[in-house]
Amino acid sequence: MKLKLATLALGATMAAGPVMADLVFPSLSYRTGPFAAGGIPFADGYADYFTLLNERDGGIGGEIAQVPECETAYNTEKGVECYEATKDAGALIYQPLSTGITYQLIPKVTADDIPMHTMGYGRTSAKNGKVFSHVFNYPANYWDGASAGVNHFLEQSGGSLEGKKITLLHFNGAYGREPIPTLEALAEKHGFDFNAIPIDYPGQEQKSQWLQIRREKPDYILFWGWGVMNQVAIQEAANIRYDMNNFMGIWWSGSENDVKPAGDGANGYKSVQFHNVGSDFPVFDDIQKYVVDAGKAAGAGDQVGSVLYNRGVYAAFLAAEAAKQAQDANGTSAIDASMMRDAMENLSITADIMTAAGLPNFGPEFSVSCANHGGDGMSAIAQWDASAQSWSLISDFATSDASVITPLIDADSAAYAAENKIEMGCN
Amino acid sequence: MPEQLIFGMEVFLNGLMAGVLYALVALGFVLIYKASGIFNYAQGVMALFSALTLVGIMEGQVPFGHLINAIFGTEIHGFGWHVPAFAAILLTMGVMILLAVIVQKCVFRHLVGQEPIILFMATIGLAYFLEGVGDIMWGSEIKKLDVGLPQGINTLIDETTFGWFGYGFFIDNLDIVATVIAALLVTALVIFAQYTKQGRAMRAVADDHQAALSVGISLNFVWVMVWSVAGFVALVAGIMWGTKSGVQFSLSLIALKALPVLMLGGFTSIPGAIVGGLIIGVGEKLFEFAIGPMVGGATENWFAYVLALIFLVFRPQGLFGEKIIERV
Numbered sequence: 001m002k003l004k005l006a007t008l009a010l011g012a013t014m015a016a017g018p019v020m021a022d023l024v025f026p027s028l029s030y031r032t033g034p035f036a037a038g039g040i041p042f043a044d045g046y047a048d049y050f051t052l053l054n055e056r057d058g059g060i061g062g063e064i065a066q067v068p069e070c071e072t073a074y075n076t077e078k079g080v081e082c083y084e085a086t087k088d089a090g091a092l093i094y095q096p097l098s099t100g101i102t103y104q105l106i107p108k109v110t111a112d113d114i115p116m117h118t119m120g121y122g123r124t125s126a127k128n129g130k131v132f133s134h135v136f137n138y139p140a141n142y143w144d145g146a147s148a149g150v151n152h153f154l155e156q157s158g159g160s161l162e163g164k165k166i167t168l169l170h171f172n173g174a175y176g177r178e179p180i181p182t183l184e185a186l187a188e189k190h191g192f193d194f195n196a197i198p199i200d201y202p203g204q205e206q207k208s209q210w211l212q213i214r215r216e217k218p219d220y221i222l223f224w225g226w227g228v229m230n231q232v233a234i235q236e237a238a239n240i241r242y243d244m245n246n247f248m249g250i251w252w253s254g255s256e257n258d259v260k261p262a263g264d265g266a267n268g269y270k271s272v273q274f275h276n277v278g279s280d281f282p283v284f285d286d287i288q289k290y291v292v293d294a295g296k297a298a299g300a301g302d303q304v305g306s307v308l309y310n311r312g313v314y315a316a317f318l319a320a321e322a323a324k325q326a327q328d329a330n331g332t333s334a335i336d337a338s339m340m341r342d343a344m345e346n347l348s349i350t351a352d353i354m355t356a357a358g359l360p361n362f363g364p365e366f367s368v369s370c371a372n373h374g375g376d377g378m379s380a381i382a383q384w385d386a387s388a389q390s391w392s393l394i395s396d397f398a399t400s401d402a403s404v405i406t407p408l409i410d411a412d413s414a415a416y417a418a419e420n421k422i423e424m425g426c427n
Numbered sequence: 428m429p430e431q432l433i434f435g436m437e438v439f440l441n442g443l444m445a446g447v448l449y450a451l452v453a454l455g456f457v458l459i460y461k462a463s464g465i466f467n468y469a470q471g472v473m474a475l476f477s478a479l480t481l482v483g484i485m486e487g488q489v490p491f492g493h494l495i496n497a498i499f500g501t502e503i504h505g506f507g508w509h510v511p512a513f514a515a516i517l518l519t520m521g522v523m524i525l526l527a528v529i530v531q532k533c534v535f536r537h538l539v540g541q542e543p544i545i546l547f548m549a550t551i552g553l554a555y556f557l558e559g560v561g562d563i564m565w566g567s568e569i570k571k572l573d574v575g576l577p578q579g580i581n582t583l584i585d586e587t588t589f590g591w592f593g594y595g596f597f598i599d600n601l602d603i604v605a606t607v608i609a610a611l612l613v614t615a616l617v618i619f620a621q622y623t624k625q626g627r628a629m630r631a632v633a634d635d636h637q638a639a640l641s642v643g644i645s646l647n648f649v650w651v652m653v654w655s656v657a658g659f660v661a662l663v664a665g666i667m668w669g670t671k672s673g674v675q676f677s678l679s680l681i682a683l684k685a686l687p688v689l690m691l692g693g694f695t696s697i698p699g700a701i702v703g704g705l706i707i708g709v710g711e712k713l714f715e716f717a718i719g720p721m722v723g724g725a726t727e728n729w730f731a732y733v734l735a736l737i738f739l740v741f742r743p744q745g746l747f748g749e750k751i752i753e754r755v
């Protein structure tokens with residue numbers, strides 16, 4: 001696994017140079033540093049899906065997919081360097097896998113006419129395609145995740161959250177603070193008490209936060225963490241015997257990495273997910289046969305079916321589908337980034353498309369438009385079973401509360417447009 | 428008794444416990460600085476490396492397995508055995524001693540007499556090297572560490588305090604164990620430094636390594652010994668912190684928690700590390716409890732440094748540090 005480090009991959013790719021007609025999907029990954037445990041499975045899934053398409057189908061529309069990897073170490077400066085180093089190789093799309101890098105790249109990709117897909121992270125209001133012409137965040141964003149969590153608690157409470165207490169335990173940074181406006185609006189709508197408790201990076205010591213939770217006894221906790229913060233929070237919740245049924249993380253706080261260190265104590269912990277979990281999908285049989293068994297896996301092949309590996313596969317699947325639709329729309333297999341952007345703006349993911357790709361019900365059905373770059377904001381709830389050591393979805397994919405989220409997105413994107421003197425598009 | 432006072436007492440006790448965990452990390456820094464004048468930037472990574480090695484040995488993982496598989500196309504993942512925790516700790520200690528020998532022979536022996544900043548830079552290099560070796564050797568996935576330490580709320584304290592105040596205090600069993608271990612460790616270190624031949628040699632080198640050399644003390648031996656002891660302290664810290672969060676690469680960041688402790692307690696005092704840890708632990712927890720909610724919370728990281736800086740204004744050498752007077 002370690003032999004295929006990003007630098008080597010990038011070096012090899014740059015040395016060889018992409019064949020002109022190859023489709024280039026740069027992977028801004030992080031296989032080193034404190035967040036490597038989360039970055040590796042995603043990067044493996046992303047690379048393995050394209051390897052599968054190359055090995056099984058001969059690429060996409062007859063064109064080989066290249067995935068030059070560049071190591072960001074989850075560092076914003078390095079991420080921008082990776083973008084600059086790879087963009088001239090014919091990059092069709094960027095998925096930077098970091099909110100910090102996303103914010104830096106928004107003006108750059110727009111100027112360079114290269115689309116960027118920030119699936120479940122980045123700037124939430126980028127959903128407004130009228131302002132963010134080159135940024136896409138389908139199928140769901142943080143505000144959709146917050147709404148999905150509250151909807152689940154609403155159902156759990158028998159249809160009313162009146163007088164209940166919901167606490168947001170969050171990373172003390174832009175990512176962790178993202179859901180606060182949505183949760184404040186939802187608190188007003190549903191009549192629950194809301195408070196936010198921040199945790200500073202890296203979050204290895206959370207005693208103060210959990211003593212506060214123990215004193216205040218919130219009915220439900222939503223959690224926006226990443227890295228070691230996740231494992232510590234779940235362990236501390238188990239230590240104070242907080243009911244795991246009422247503790248839910250966003251998708252970045254809901255992988256095997258987060259729950260396994262707490263052992264049985266993590267049983268029942270929930271997370272919001274915008275894609276399915278587990279390995280019971282035909283595509284994984286093909287990945288095993290054409291990629292892992294053939295010795296072409298990006299990693300050791302031991303992550304297949306894990307939550308973050310699945311997310312990498314899903315990200316690659318959505319990129320590959322957009323590329324296919326771009327080829328169909330333009331009547332050529334040799335597409336460029338501009339064609340890719342247009343295709344992403346008209347992307348439609350149906351049940352038939354997912355089934356044909358070996359991913360039945362792997363994610364929600366959704367469609368994208370010029371004005372709506374975020375799809376329908378559908379997500380589902382997963383729950384951890386400690387005895388089976390597996391996640392499983394306990395709900396269907398459902399839409400978020402658009403009546404609350406849409407005005408917030410309009411307001412935030414309008415402010416960004418005014419600040420950056422962007423003229424609204426899609427007229 | 429007012430509710431806030433009861434809560435404050437609970438926070439105070441948890442602050443003490445957190446402080447012990449910070450002190451465990453700070454101790455490693457103190458040992459090396461005291462004996463060799465090196466500020467060991469790699470101490471946090473040593474805790475990570477030792478914890479990775481411990482889990483790897485316990486689980487029967489083949490070191491460099493991924494590398495071997497990639498080069499030779501093999502499918503080696505583990506030896507198929509499970510080593511008991513105590514034996515694994517002993518074996519890990521052996522690895523840390525070996526590491527101390529290598530570090531001394533390959534790095535610091537060649538840097539004797541260099542400026543402190545050069546030695547510091549060398550430890551930065553060592554930190555990155557060890558992190559990389561740890562990754563290649565044991566993999567970067569998060570590993571559960573279970574050496575049999577109890578975790579979760581202490582029910583005796585919970586029930587007793589509930590009987591007294593109508594509110595049960597939360598004290599983590601792991602924190603209680605950490606406190607006991609830290610107390611034993613400090614006692615052992617003090618006895619070692621004061622009453623053993625090797626300990627006296629260490630102190631002699633710390634005082635004046637030229638003079639120590641002149642009376643026949645082997646500088647090489649003392650420094651290997653000190654790095655080994657620091658490796659042992661790193662292992663203890665790695666076990667405690669790794670049990671809390673799983674063994675993962677962010678474990679190296681625990682060093683961030685030790686810096687204000689060192690500033691406050693002094694870089695050269697073992698008791699200073701403990702007292703500094705306790706003051707930082709209690710100070711940051713009480714500040715977060717009392718003032719945190721008014722300023723949006725998450726005050727602990729910066730408050731620890733502010734508290735240390737306040738102490739520095741009055742005692743630049745730290746509470747227990749040696750006052751250095753340089754005459755020119």
